[in-house]
Amino acid sequence: MSSSPAPSPPPRPSLGRSAATGLFGGLLLGGLGLLAVGLGNRFMAVDCEGLTGPECKLLEDATREVGRAQALGGGALTALAASLFVLFRPRLPPEGPEDV
Template identity: 55%
Template sequence: MPMSSLPSSRGATLLRAASLGLVAGLLLGGLALLALGVRGVFLPRDCAGLSLPECQFEQETARDLGRVQTLSGGALIALGSALFALTRPRAPPEP
């Protein structure tokens, strides 16, 4: 009967490794989106060679897109953190 416990142990290890990869991807993607969003919100755009209406349009677009990216990045970080909390190894209960 030791052979029957091998696939479930291997499956659990594979599932844990896959979830760790998913958590890492969510966290890294969330951090990248968060950084891009903060840059878009707080750093002004370069308006060299643009007229005043074009420059205002570029700045408003960058600010609005930065807000969406910041919110999306934060949501991905929260989702990755929650997934990590759900799949982390737990200590066996004490008898």
């Protein structure tokens, strides 16, 4: 019987890292959703049924500008979430020089 050292237990998951991953996932999904809605508002046709010409033009302009702001905000949230996820991801331990 050889007395080999007991294997080290696997590292415990960090509650803070798990919470941060959930937060980054929420930011990413929210940003993608806001980006999709913004692009839809920006490029989809507006229903002007029952409106006069100037009212329809005002509605189109307002919808297009709100869509632009939504798309910019959604893109920014998506980029922020992706960068924070990369920043806080678990790092692999550095490898030492290999013996040849």
